[in-house]
Amino acid sequence: MGTTAPTMKFRVSSEYGVLEEIRGGRVHRGVDIAMPRGTELHSIADGTVERVVNYGGERLGRGIFVRTDSGDLHVYGHLDKVSVETGDHVDAGALIGLSGNTGHSSGPHLHFALMHDGQYADPTHLVDRLQHFSGDIDGPGIFGIKGPAVWIAERAAGSAKEHVKSSVQEHVYQFLSDAGAVLLDLSYGVGLVGCALLIVLGAVGLRSGYRWSAVTFVSYALIRLLLGGAAR
């Protein structure tokens, strides 16, 4: 008995032994675990497929009966798709089908029942295993039909892509503002050099040199004031 419960991938939507109103008040002979249609179901034990059923709109709908090597019977019900045949040996973890909403079911879920010595027994202690073995539990599933783990992974990848995009935008903005600052500095430099040049020209006696250098210096000061103000 652990003190920290593992994260539950799926919710138990109906416990064993409850009276089911939608089934005319019959006692529930299994546990229901709500999961999206198409969730990969894997055998939770080594065993042999004893029976595959398709009751249409009745009861279990599509179901798989696995006789475990220890002699119990595991029943998986309301499946969308069955991937095994009667007589198949399945190892724990083997893909057996996809969950669904077939049969007498009020929403997508896995109905799981346990028979021990020919009697229905409470399978609640197997819920952790069902949680672990449902959805993607190993590599090949990723390339097959999508389970919820893939669904989550794809969304995580999507949001990572979003993040990359926005960080690229940030870099572009940063680059542009850096480039702007460089241009501004460059214009200051050109202005300064121009002023210096004209002052020098004036000093060496070129006619109206001082006047032009004064005009340039004032223009430069104005431009710097304006650009500096804008760039702040």
Ligand SMILES: [Zn+2]
């Ligand atoms: Zn059920």
